[in-house]
Amino acid sequence: xxxxxxxxxxxxxxxxxxxxxxxxxxxxxxxxxxxxxxxxxxxxxxxxxxxxxxxxxxxxxxxxxxxxxxxxxxxxxxxxxxxxxxxxxxxxxxxxxxxxxxxxxxxxxxxxxxxxxxxxxxxxxxxxxxxxxxxxxxxxxxxxxxxxxxxxxxxxxxxxxxxxxxxxxxxxxxxxxxxxxxxxxxxxxxxxxxxxxxxxxxxxxxxxxxxxxxxxxxxxxxxxxxxxxxxxxxxxxxxxxxxxxxxxxxxxxxxxxxxxxxxxxxxxxxxxxxxxxxxxxxxxxxxxxxxxxxxxxxx
Amino acid sequence: xxxxxxxxxxxxxxxxxxxxxxxxxxxxxxxxxxxxxxxxxxxxxxxxxxxxxxxxxxxxxxxxxxxxxxxxxxxxxxxxxxxxxxxxxxxxxxxxxxxxxxxxxxxxxxxxxxxxxxxxxxxxxxxxxxxxxxxxxxxxxxxxxxxxxxxxxxxxxxxxxxxxxxxxxxxxxxxxxxxxxxxxxxxxxxxxxxxxxxxxxxxxxxxxxxxxxxxxxxxxxxxxxx
Numbered sequence: 001x002x003x004x005x006x007x008x009x010x011x012x013x014x015x016x017x018x019x020x021x022x023x024x025x026x027x028x029x030x031x032x033x034x035x036x037x038x039x040x041x042x043x044x045x046x047x048x049x050x051x052x053x054x055x056x057x058x059x060x061x062x063x064x065x066x067x068x069x070x071x072x073x074x075x076x077x078x079x080x081x082x083x084x085x086x087x088x089x090x091x092x093x094x095x096x097x098x099x100x101x102x103x104x105x106x107x108x109x110x111x112x113x114x115x116x117x118x119x120x121x122x123x124x125x126x127x128x129x130x131x132x133x134x135x136x137x138x139x140x141x142x143x144x145x146x147x148x149x150x151x152x153x154x155x156x157x158x159x160x161x162x163x164x165x166x167x168x169x170x171x172x173x174x175x176x177x178x179x180x181x182x183x184x185x186x187x188x189x190x191x192x193x194x195x196x197x198x199x200x201x202x203x204x205x206x207x208x209x210x211x212x213x214x215x216x217x218x219x220x221x222x223x224x225x226x227x228x229x230x231x232x233x234x235x236x237x238x239x240x241x242x243x244x245x246x247x248x249x250x251x252x253x254x255x256x257x258x259x260x261x262x263x264x265x266x267x268x269x270x271x272x273x274x275x276x277x278x279x280x281x282x283x284x285x286x287x288x289x290x291x292x293x294x295x296x297x298x299x
Numbered sequence: 300x301x302x303x304x305x306x307x308x309x310x311x312x313x314x315x316x317x318x319x320x321x322x323x324x325x326x327x328x329x330x331x332x333x334x335x336x337x338x339x340x341x342x343x344x345x346x347x348x349x350x351x352x353x354x355x356x357x358x359x360x361x362x363x364x365x366x367x368x369x370x371x372x373x374x375x376x377x378x379x380x381x382x383x384x385x386x387x388x389x390x391x392x393x394x395x396x397x398x399x400x401x402x403x404x405x406x407x408x409x410x411x412x413x414x415x416x417x418x419x420x421x422x423x424x425x426x427x428x429x430x431x432x433x434x435x436x437x438x439x440x441x442x443x444x445x446x447x448x449x450x451x452x453x454x455x456x457x458x459x460x461x462x463x464x465x466x467x468x469x470x471x472x473x474x475x476x477x478x479x480x481x482x483x484x485x486x487x488x489x490x491x492x493x494x495x496x497x498x499x500x501x502x503x504x505x506x507x508x509x510x511x512x513x514x515x516x517x518x519x520x521x522x523x524x525x
Contacts, residue, residue, distance in 0.1 A: 095479040121381060121411055129391060132383035138379040183375040188349060191365035295348045295362040 075110035088184035136177030171238035194290035247282035306354035333489035367404040492498030
């Protein structure tokens with residue numbers, strides 16, 4: 001499956017793995033350089049990948065096909081395979097205890113089918129304009145109490161970086177809501193020009209992200225008044241990334257975002273001012289991609 | 300009015316629709332029938348603007364797609380969206396506000412449950428409710444009766460007749476002939492992308508007989524059932 005995806009991105013799988021590994025190493029170094037909480041981020045990312053593997057339909061299929069014992073073995077193995085690079089990172093950075101905890105968590109998560117118990121409706125403040133945020137919020141609801149708690153801890157231990165991390169965590173989570181292209185019907189159904197469609201998407205995303213980040217933003221601005229500029233800059237960059245990911249998604253639509261979009265976004269992570277050039281670029285590409293489905297006669 | 304002039308559509312070397320010309324007038328219900336692979340769904344997708352094509356599709360209200368309620372054969376629902384939110388999303392997309400969703404929940408759907416947990420029939424009913432609440436001028440129902448219980452099929456037939464009364468244009472495909480004969484004014488027969496024949500209401504009996512003859516042929520004898 002991964003090989004196929006790499007080929008679809010126009011790369012030889014070997015090159016793809018090489019490129020992916022290099023990008024991972026560079027990104028890891030960067031994150032560990034920037035924040036003391038990188039180890040938690042590593043654990044969180046690993047668990048979020050494993051969480052996806054515990055999807056009910058998937059685990060049901062494995063159980064029906066392979067039976068109870070083999071299913072458990074497969075689940076433990078795949079969780080450990082996912083965890084290997086993350087354990088390697090933690091070990092390399094001398095976080096041995098955290099690495100052991102991650103191994104134990106990986107084995108434990110393999111024994112549960114988490115989504116099975118989440119069929120109850122999780123309330124969301126986004127039901128009036130449902131789609132990315134309403135469904136995304138429900139899939140990642142556990143992130144928000146975590147981020148808000150981190151903010152309180154940040155104030156308590158007087159660590160602004162931790163507060164900024166909590167703010168970034170919310171933005172990162174909202175970016176994931178736009179990672180996959182939706183079924184064409186959900187673009188086609190809009191009675192809007194591509195321009196109106198994108199404007200609506202971007203404004204709605206910003207409005208919703210503001211609602212989710214407001215408790216953190218208000219807390220940080222209250223307790224770190226002297227650092228107002230820094231906090232506001234991080235907040236605005238968060239919005240810029242949100243717009244970028246939305247536009248990048250539709251610039252590749254109906255296909256998935258691929259290597260070119262990924263490289264451009266990764267570059268802007270290192271040098272955020274690049275976003276100011278990338279956003280118009282993705283915007284123009286998106287308009288062209290959406291013209292057909294939205295029946296824009298000015299195509 | 301919707302007018303189709305010499306519509307052709309191919310996927311690679313496979314020509315799925317060949318020089319189709321049809322006209323649909325307000326206040327009429329049209330059936331599109333044909334075997335699997337005859338081109339019905341592709342024709343609908345072309346009308347909706349989901350596929351590129353050769354030829355011409357004209358409508359009195361433009362763009363056609365913004366006034367079209369499209370029921371896909373298998374409506375797609377993403378996870379973690381409730382029935383109510385699905386209706387809200389589709390109506391927001393058409394700028395419809397002040398919805399009285401609960402009053403209009405004629406299929407008695409559990410609107411506050413996730414749509415992904417609905418049965419096949421319930422999903423179809425939800426998709427139909429949403430496109431009805433969009434207040435469209437044109438409707439395409441691709442296999443609307445499939446998977447829906449008999450009581451709701453009766454209700455759906457009445458809804459289609461009401462849409463006709465409201466001067467809408469309705470296109471339906473169905474593999475259940477009685478549902479078409481109850482609702483349609485004209486039925487177009489497609490076969491392997493060709494427009495074979497059109498039947499007016501008074502000729503529906505002939506059409507049914509003709510279809511039986513073609514479809515059944517001597518296949519029952521071939522089985523040599525004992």
